[in-house]
Amino acid sequence: MSLLQTNHLSKTYLDNGVATDALKDVxxxxxxxxxxxxxxxxxxxxxxxxxxxxxxxRESGGEYLFAGEKFSTLPDDELARIRNxxxxxxFQSFNLLPHFSVLENVMLPLMYSEVPESxxxxxxxxxxxxxxxTHRKDYPAIQLSGGEKQRVAIARALVTDxxxxxxxEPTGNLDSKSGQAIMEILxxxxxxxxxxxxxxxxxxxxxxxxxxxxxxxxxxxxxxxVENRRKAKEGFVK
Amino acid sequence: MTKITMTFKNSLKxxxxxLHSNKSRSALTILGIVIGITAIMLVLSxxxxxxxxxxxxxxxxxxxTIVAVPGRQPSGPSDFANVFLDSLKERDLRSLQxxxxxxxxxxxxxxxxxxxxxxxxxxxxxxxxxxGGNEETNNVMGKIFDIYPEVGTFFTAxxxxxxxxxxxxxxxxxxxxxxxxxxxxxxxxxxxxxxxQVIGVLGKKGQVSFFxxxxxxxxxxxxxxxxxxxxxxxxxxxxSASSExxxxxxxxxxxxxxxxxxxxxxxxKDDFFVETQADLAARLKTITTALTLFLSxxxxxxxxxxxxxxMNIMLVSVTERTRxxxxxxxxxxxxxxxxxxxxxxxxxxxxxxxxxxxxLGSSLSFVISFxxxxxxxxxxxxxxxxxxxxxxxxxxxxxxxxxxLYPARKASQKAPIEALRYE
Numbered sequence: 001m002s003l004l005q006t007n008h009l010s011k012t013y014l015d016n017g018v019a020t021d022a023l024k025d026v027x028x029x030x031x032x033x034x035x036x037x038x039x040x041x042x043x044x045x046x047x048x049x050x051x052x053x054x055x056x057x058r059e060s061g062g063e064y065l066f067a068g069e070k071f072s073t074l075p076d077d078e079l080a081r082i083r084n085x086x087x088x089x090x091f092q093s094f095n096l097l098p099h100f101s102v103l104e105n106v107m108l109p110l111m112y113s114e115v116p117e118s119x120x121x122x123x124x125x126x127x128x129x130x131x132x133x134t135h136r137k138d139y140p141a142i143q144l145s146g147g148e149k150q151r152v153a154i155a156r157a158l159v160t161d162x163x164x165x166x167x168x169e170p171t172g173n174l175d176s177k178s179g180q181a182i183m184e185i186l187x188x189x190x191x192x193x194x195x196x197x198x199x200x201x202x203x204x205x206x207x208x209x210x211x212x213x214x215x216x217x218x219x220x221x222x223x224x225x226v227e228n229r230r231k232a233k234e235g236f237v238k
Numbered sequence: 239m240t241k242i243t244m245t246f247k248n249s250l251k252x253x254x255x256x257l258h259s260n261k262s263r264s265a266l267t268i269l270g271i272v273i274g275i276t277a278i279m280l281v282l283s284x285x286x287x288x289x290x291x292x293x294x295x296x297x298x299x300x301x302x303t304i305v306a307v308p309g310r311q312p313s314g315p316s317d318f319a320n321v322f323l324d325s326l327k328e329r330d331l332r333s334l335q336x337x338x339x340x341x342x343x344x345x346x347x348x349x350x351x352x353x354x355x356x357x358x359x360x361x362x363x364x365x366x367x368x369x370g371g372n373e374e375t376n377n378v379m380g381k382i383f384d385i386y387p388e389v390g391t392f393f394t395a396x397x398x399x400x401x402x403x404x405x406x407x408x409x410x411x412x413x414x415x416x417x418x419x420x421x422x423x424x425x426x427x428x429x430x431x432x433x434x435q436v437i438g439v440l441g442k443k444g445q446v447s448f449f450x451x452x453x454x455x456x457x458x459x460x461x462x463x464x465x466x467x468x469x470x471x472x473x474x475x476x477x478s479a480s481s482e483x484x485x486x487x488x489x490x491x492x493x494x495x496x497x498x499x500x501x502x503x504x505x506x507k508d509d510f511f512v513e514t515q516a517d518l519a520a521r522l523k524t525i526t527t528a529l530t531l532f533l534s535x536x537x538x539x540x541x542x543x544x545x546x547x548x549m550n551i552m553l554v555s556v557t558e559r560t561r562x563x564x565x566x567x568x569x570x571x572x573x574x575x576x577x578x579x580x581x582x583x584x585x586x587x588x589x590x591x592x593x594x595x596x597x598l599g600s601s602l603s604f605v606i607s608f609x610x611x612x613x614x615x616x617x618x619x620x621x622x623x624x625x626x627x628x629x630x631x632x633x634x635x636x637x638x639x640x641x642x643l644y645p646a647r648k649a650s651q652k653a654p655i656e657a658l659r660y661e
Contacts, residue, residue, distance in 0.1 A: 077572040084570020095565040099259040112570035
C-alpha cells in the first residue's frame, strides 16, 4: 500500500484576483521506504507539491491520502499534530534558532509533542549522534558551519521518528563537500527504511534517489526509476 | 478547546530565549513601562509620606481635641467660607466654660493669631503672635499643644486675667533677637510700642499641629486681643474632652451652646463649625488621597503610552520572526502555542519593566525622603508602598497581556507556508 497518494491533485492561488494554477491534475503514489526526488525548474510547482504533501498547505481540488487517510480537511491544530508526529522537514536555509544550542534546536519538535519531557534529552542526543554532531551539541547554532547547521536540521527532523522526511533543496546552500555529507546521511536513513522525499532542481543531486518525478508547469512530466543511482560516497560534484 | 501542547514552563523558556536574543531592543521597549511605574511608585510613596506627616501633625494636638471654628463649614473645594469670621467671642467662651453647657470639657482655650514685628535693641524680627491660655487654669496652652518652655515658665491664669505683658518666645525668635550670647529671660522686647517681658523660651520644636512654634511668640489671649491685634473675636476655641468616648457628646454640647448664644434655630445657617481631630484627619486624608490619585492618573498615561510602545515593538518582532513562526508551525506548534509564546514574551517584558520601575521608584523616593528629612522637614519619613508595588506589578502584567494580544494573534494566524517563504 502506498504511504502517500494523490489523485488528480490541483492547487490554485488567487493573486490579486488573478487565479494561478500551481498544480494541475497531479496523480502519484509513493510507497513507504522509497527515496523519491521531485525535480523541476522554478515555478514548476515542486514546492507547492511539497507543502501539500507535508500538510503545510491544503489542496484546491483532487485528494491527498496519507497512509490511506484523508487528513487535509481537519482543523489547523490537527494538521500541526500530524506534522509533529509523522513528518520531518529539512529546509534549504536550515531554519535553526540561532541563539539556541544544537541540543535545544533538536529538542524543539519534542516541545510540541506528547513525548514526556524526561525523554527529550535522550531522544535529541540520539538524533544528534546519527548526524555525527555529538561534539557540537552544546554550541549555539549560530556558531556552526553551513554543513553542520543542515545536519542539525536533519537531526531535528529525525527526533520525533517520523514516517517521512521532506528535504527541500537541502544542499542548495552548501559547498560540495558539505552537500556530500548531507546526501550520505539521507542515503543512510533511507537504507534504514525511512521514506525520503527530496526536492531539488539539480539532476546530479536527484540521481541519488531511487526514483525521479519531474514536474513542469504544475503537471507531472515524467516519473522514472533511476537506473544508475549515485552514491554520495563516490563523490559529490556540483 | 484545543489542547495546548507546550507546557507553561517551556513556553516561558522560549519566551525568555526570544527576549534574550534581542537584549538591547527589549530594554528600550520596556523604558515606557519603567518610567510609568517609577512615577507611580514615586507619587504613591511620597503621597504616603505627606499623609503620614499631616496625620502626625493632627495627632500632635491630641485625639481628644475639639476645635470650634468661626465661619460656615466649607461644603466643597471652591467654597471659601469667609463669612462670619468674627462669630466667636468672649461670651461664647464663658458659655462653653460653664459645666452646665459642656459638662465633659476638660480644658478650654481660645486662640487668636496675627503677624507682628518684634524689636529688641537694634534687632527686629517678624513673627507670628499666638494668644492663648484662659483665666482659670495655669499652663493650659502648654497642655493642649504639648509644648513646654526649655527655660523659664509659661504664663499663668493670673497673667491672663490681668492682661500681663509677658511672652514665651520660640527658638528662632530667640536666635534672631538675642543671638547665642544673651540670656533672654527677663529681657524686655517691644511689640507695637508696648514692652513685653520674656518669661520663657521654647526649645527647638519644628512643626507641631500646623504651627511652627520656633517662629512664634506666645502671650495671654487677653493681652494679644487688646494691645496687639485690637479685636475681640477669636480665631478658634479649642476644647479638650475629658475622655475619647465623650468627644461626640461634647461636640453636640458645643454646637447647642453656640447656637443658643447666636440665636440660630436653622442648623444650616450656623456661623461656626466644630471639628474633631478625627474629622480633620479624615478630611486631610481625603485631600491627599485625591491628590495622589490624580498624580497616579497622570503617571498612568505614561503607562498607556508605554503599552502602545510594547505593541509596536511586538508587531515589528512578529514580522521579523515570521520564519521562526513558520518553522515552529511546521514542526508541530499549534496556533495556540504561538499565541502563548508571544503573549508570554510581552508579559515578561512588561513585568520586567514593572519590577525595574518599582525598584527605581522606591529607591528614588527613599533618596528624596532622605533629602526632605535632612533639609526641610525632620519629621518626614520614607514609606514603601507595598500596595503600590503589588498594583504596579499587576498593572504591568495586564499591560503586557492587553497590548501583546493583538501582535500575538497576528503571529498565531500566520500560515506556515507564508511564514516559511518570508525572506
